[in-house]
Amino acid sequence: MNNDNLIDIKNLSKTFKGAFEPAVKDVSFSIKRNEIFGLLGPNGAGKTTTISILCGLFPPTSGKVIIDGMYLHNDVDQIKKIVGVVPQDIALYPTLTARENLNFYGHMYGLKGKTLKNKIEVWLSNFGLTDAANRRISTYSGGMKRRVNLIAGVLHNPKILFLDEPTVGVDVQSRNVIIEYLKELNKSGTTIIYTSHHMDEAEHFCSRVAIIDNGQIIVEGTPKQLITDNSGCTNLESVFLKLTNKALRD
Ligand SMILES: Nc1ncnc2c1ncn2[C@@H]1O[C@H](COP(=O)(O)OP(=O)(O)O)[C@@H](O)[C@H]1O
Ligand SMILES: [Mg+2]
Numbered sequence: 001m002n003n004d005n006l007i008d009i010k011n012l013s014k015t016f017k018g019a020f021e022p023a024v025k026d027v028s029f030s031i032k033r034n035e036i037f038g039l040l041g042p043n044g045a046g047k048t049t050t051i052s053i054l055c056g057l058f059p060p061t062s063g064k065v066i067i068d069g070m071y072l073h074n075d076v077d078q079i080k081k082i083v084g085v086v087p088q089d090i091a092l093y094p095t096l097t098a099r100e101n102l103n104f105y106g107h108m109y110g111l112k113g114k115t116l117k118n119k120i121e122v123w124l125s126n127f128g129l130t131d132a133a134n135r136r137i138s139t140y141s142g143g144m145k146r147r148v149n150l151i152a153g154v155l156h157n158p159k160i161l162f163l164d165e166p167t168v169g170v171d172v173q174s175r176n177v178i179i180e181y182l183k184e185l186n187k188s189g190t191t192i193i194y195t196s197h198h199m200d201e202a203e204h205f206c207s208r209v210a211i212i213d214n215g216q217i218i219v220e221g222t223p224k225q226l227i228t229d230n231s232g233c234t235n236l237e238s239v240f241l242k243l244t245n246k247a248l249r250d
Contacts, residue, residue, distance in 0.1 A: 005066075006160065006191050007031040007054070012063035014049050022061070023049040025215040036182070036192045038206035040199060040240070046215040047195035048088055048164055054193070055085045055162050068159065084158030088165045088195075090145050091152070094138040098129060098148045101137060102155065109156035116155075123151040127177060143174025150178060154185065161185065163194040167201060179205055199237040209236070213244045 008030050015022040024046040031037045039047050053060050054067070056076040065072035067079050092101045099120060106116040124130045127147040137145060150166060163182070167175045179201070186192050196202050202209055203223045210220040219226060219239075226239045233239045 004032050005030040006033045006068055008066040010064050013061050015061050023215055027217050029210050029217055029220055034191055035207045036186050038202040038209035039195045039212060040202050040209050041212040042197055045212045051162050051164050051195055055083055056080055082159040084153040084161045086150050086153035086163040086166055090149050092137045092148055095136055097134050097136055099133045102151055105152040106155050119155055142169045143171045146170050146174060160191045165195055199240055203236040211240055218243050
């Protein structure tokens with residue numbers, strides 16, 4: 001194992017109960033400390049399945065994962081303490097306000113009192129949500145919900161942040177706020193792993209990417225490297241088209 005690696009994934013496979021085909025097939029890759037790593041691929045490629053395994057939501061069928069020197073199958077509770085998760089589906093209570101939702105998540109992470117209150121206020125303000133903080137989530141736009149969803153995943157200052165398609169269904173304004181904020185978070189020392197099917201966004205955001213299709217990693221490298229290595233390609237989207245022979249399904 002390379003010591004620069006914060007996460008090592010070895011021969012990971014997952015076959016869901018009753019499924020004929022594995023959703024993830026023999027996937028291996030590593031994530032270095034302080035990277036912004038993109039796991040990119042079309043819908044159904046296996047991105048959510050991979051991320052869900054990495055953050056301990058369910059176990060793989062086979063393979064192993066080492067996170068910050070700990071084996072996922074032994075130390076899942078320890079690992080959960082240093083990891084933040086922003087799931088693809090919004091995980092907020094619609095009848096509670098943004099502030100109440102964040103209070104709930106803060107307590108879940110063991111935060112409380114003034115510390116929690118201050119953190120919530122700072123995050124709400126960073127994301128331009130202070131004025132709307134006492135409104136129920138059910139009255140929020142998609143972009144606003146995404147921003148609250150994101151805050152819920154970072155309240156406890158995780159060392160590693162997993163985000164599953166954080167910019168899907170988001171207006172341009174929220175999208176820019178989210179991307180810029182994630183860059184800041186990364187500068188302050190958080191390793192970021194994100195999934196997306198937006199090659200253009202990932203090309204500008206990620207320090208390194210892996211392209212996954214049909215449950216398998218096709219290629220891995222810096223966006224620049226992948227574009228240079230594939231003759232005739234001028235961007236990540238064209239690299240994807242060339243290597244998979246298919247357009248991105250939406
Ligand atoms: N809980 C599940 N049970 C059965 N099949 C699943 C489940 N979750 C995902 N799948 C299947 O696994 C494959 C990969 O899905 P997923 O990881 O969600 O892809 P992505 O996030 O890249 O869109 C798909 O064929 C999907 O239908
Ligand atoms: Mg998904």
